[in-house]
Amino acid sequence: QAIFTSQCFNCIMTSKYNIITFLPVNLFEQFQEVANTYFLFLLILQLIPQISSLSWFTTIVPLVLVLSITAVKDATDDYVTLMYTVYVLQADLLLLSSSEPHGLCYIETAELDGETNMKVRQSLSVTSELGDPNNLARFDGEVVCEPPNNKLDRFCGTLYWKDCKYPLSNQNMLLRGCVLRNTETCYGLVIFAGPDTKLMQNSGRTKFKRTSIDRLMNTLVLWIFGFLVCMGVILAIGNAVWEKEVGALFQSFLPWDPPVDNFLFSAFLSFWSYVIILNTVVPISLYVR
Incomplete structure (x- = not known):
């Protein structure tokens, strides 16, 4: 389960045609x-x-x-x-905290890179203690990051919170398409959603x-x-x-x-x-x- 702290456009159409085309x-x-x-x-x-x-x-x-x-x-x-309309709340998240100690999160990225081995992501130490939903509701940090791109192994950004700034890397990100493993709950901030996610940026144009x-x-x-x-x-x-x-x-x-x-x-x-x-x-x- 993943809980978002912001709302973004997350609609993707998989149909080939519309009335005009x-x-x-x-x-x-x-x-x-x-x-x-x-x-x-x-x-x-x-x-x-x-x-x-x-x-x-x-x-x-x-x-x-x-x-x-x-x-x-x-x-x-x-x-x-x-x-067949499917409602899925799934996006590229900045991991804020999780149910695991030290804000750790275990994921599988087979859908992204084909690798089935378990990988570890970790939240920033300053946000890892925001596990309580009430604390998350008061979180007012601001993220400045790179524009949407297709680099699955790279992320560059900065979190501004409480008059401080914290560098962000790919180790702090949960990309759309990854699957939580051995982690009951995680909390994240939506960075990219819908067609802006790295998974969709890699999909390219649909070929006939x-x-x-x-x-x-x-x-x-x-x-x-x-x-x-x-x-x-x-x-x-x-x-x-x-x-x-x-x-x-x-x-x-x-x-x-x-x-x-x-x-x-x-x-x-x-x-x-x-x-x-x-x-x-x-x-x-x-x-x-």
Whole structure:
């Protein structure tokens, strides 16, 4: 048990989204999947009339459906996480006194540094006798210290109390995340709380995590897309050969479209047309699970 002698902001949100950021952040995460990016690229190609023989409607409807299903699932998961509200009074404390002699306090810091051995913290001798809650209520000391940082093994500050000043070090601190061991009660002054604690300062930004299955799916899509490009190149070369050797004989009956002025440009447009026509080699429902 730890009793605080001051109140600080100590709220930490672990949800990924809020009402404002949900749409852009979720779309950004979904387009990390290669298949979704591929179909967005395909949709852009289908909006070009010179190369598209299929309606863009045939791509945008399933793409929007897949994105919507995934977005609803992500929103539901995040909302369920948000509904679990946990009230924990936990912060970086300056140890004032404890139930142990000489203001000693035994802690375990496995969550902070991975070490499971017992460690000792000790309060200043001038505050170690403030074990009685009535005495703590009259404590009016002032702490001047370094700004919030991620140095778990260092703390520098000064306690001003009764016209005297006392240097403070890491040995006087109980950091958020440590666990009391063999100590019934300790009393402390909150120094850092919430996102300012050293534990949270070390957490960094939350990274978008991808499972091994997602990485495998992305790799497979890239291989399939490479196969699609090879087919498109072969067919485009065939188109160029046909247009040069045979198609020119039918210019009176089947002239090229106005933008097309030679067989190479015709082959270039044909390549993208084949990419659109053969798009079904990549299933759009690949990531819906």
